[in-house]
Amino acid sequence: MFKKVLAIYPHPDDETFGKAGALALHAKEGADITLVCATSGQMGRRMGKPFFANRETLAAIREKELKSACRVIGIRDVRMWRMQDKTLQFEDPMKLADRVETVLREVSPDLVYTYYPQFSVHPDHDALAEAVVSAIDRLPEYEQPVIYASAFSKNCERILGKPSVILDVSQVVDIKLNAIRAHRSQSEFLIEELEKALKEHPEKRDELLAPYCKEKYWKIEMKSGMIKFQKSS
Amino acid sequence: MEAIDLQKVQKQLDCYLNQEIYFHLETSNGSYASLQGEEEMSVCAFIRNGKLKYSHGIIKGSGPYSVGLKLKEGWVYAEGLTDYEVTSDNQLLLGGYDHEGRVNIALELSSRPFKI
Numbered sequence: 001m002f003k004k005v006l007a008i009y010p011h012p013d014d015e016t017f018g019k020a021g022a023l024a025l026h027a028k029e030g031a032d033i034t035l036v037c038a039t040s041g042q043m044g045r046r047m048g049k050p051f052f053a054n055r056e057t058l059a060a061i062r063e064k065e066l067k068s069a070c071r072v073i074g075i076r077d078v079r080m081w082r083m084q085d086k087t088l089q090f091e092d093p094m095k096l097a098d099r100v101e102t103v104l105r106e107v108s109p110d111l112v113y114t115y116y117p118q119f120s121v122h123p124d125h126d127a128l129a130e131a132v133v134s135a136i137d138r139l140p141e142y143e144q145p146v147i148y149a150s151a152f153s154k155n156c157e158r159i160l161g162k163p164s165v166i167l168d169v170s171q172v173v174d175i176k177l178n179a180i181r182a183h184r185s186q187s188e189f190l191i192e193e194l195e196k197a198l199k200e201h202p203e204k205r206d207e208l209l210a211p212y213c214k215e216k217y218w219k220i221e222m223k224s225g226m227i228k229f230q231k232s233s
Numbered sequence: 234m235e236a237i238d239l240q241k242v243q244k245q246l247d248c249y250l251n252q253e254i255y256f257h258l259e260t261s262n263g264s265y266a267s268l269q270g271e272e273e274m275s276v277c278a279f280i281r282n283g284k285l286k287y288s289h290g291i292i293k294g295s296g297p298y299s300v301g302l303k304l305k306e307g308w309v310y311a312e313g314l315t316d317y318e319v320t321s322d323n324q325l326l327l328g329g330y331d332h333e334g335r336v337n338i339a340l341e342l343s344s345r346p347f348k349i
Contacts, residue, residue, distance in 0.1 A: 043279075045263050051334035054234050054318065054326055055257065055341065056348070084349065086264070086279070122264040154268065189333055 006109035010124035012066035021169025027074025043085035069182035100135035119151035163216035
């Protein structure tokens with residue numbers, strides 16, 4: 001069991017989609033969870049369905065949604081960095097890693113959730129994950145936390161192999177769905193479809209919820225040399 | 234935001250004539266567009282708090298709409314705009330939303346810098 005968990009993602013809702021189950025299980029086990037959310041998600045394209053946000057109101061709306069999702073999941077320590085969405089790849093990677101390192105040294109997590117650098121599609125995901133791995137690499141080996149990384153690029157399984165951690169989160173799936181609902185501006189289209197399907201086919205409940213009941217992560221082994229960029233960045 | 238009213242947007246465009254103002258212009262097919270198929274790629278253009286001064290600004294079309302701003306030495310335009318709002322800070326927000334409520338394009342004008 002992990003006692004201190006640090007999740008570090010660029011956007012409000014990254015902690016929820018595909019990950020809220022694992023985080024809710026940690027919360028249930030009594031772990032202290034810290035979430036770093038690097039941007040306000042102010043460049044999101046989804047504005048609700050039908051849309052209720054616009055480019056100028058989206059940041060405040062998404063921060064509020066994040067706080068509400070974190071309450072649902074059981075994350076009490078939420079840190080908003082409020083950087084500009086979709087610009088992390090253009091930031092100085094050393095400075096980004098410095099910022100991550102400060103949090104790592106303060107929180108001393110035994111488990112870190114992040115994306116898998118180069119396999120996470122969105123440039124913010126890849127850039128922040130790279131900073132996280134670089135920052136962890138700076139720690140003495142005995143202080144390095146376990147890393148659970150999410151990957152979803154088209155080539156991820158071909159290159160990385162099967163996920164090393166597959167979690168059954170069915171016992172907290174209702175919590176996860178409520179966290180997804182909390183991110184209303186980003187999830188309304190999806191929840192609407194899911195709820196319609198559940199209403200029309202109540203007998204297919206298990207099948208419809210199955211994708212939400214399983215979460216997959218790749219452990220990043222710092223010494224394996226798999227993360228080739230880490231020494232050069 | 235509400236569906237574009239041509240006259241109201243035109244009136245607001247006339248308010249900024251020949252003044253140095255800030256603009257936000259973006260268009261994107263989404264960071265996940267590359268996941269849609271082998272040949273697909275994500276594209277995006279983004280300018281926040283650029284400055285411009287236009288001598289002629291016009292909205293055209295019957296929905297979706299286009300807005301063109303004629304500068305002393307060039308042009309800025311946006312196509313595919315569906316909704317608008319004039320905020321209490323007198324900012325003109327124009328957005329082009331698709332059937333799922335996603336932003337395809339946005340053009341915004343303001344006398345003061347947009348929040349960053």
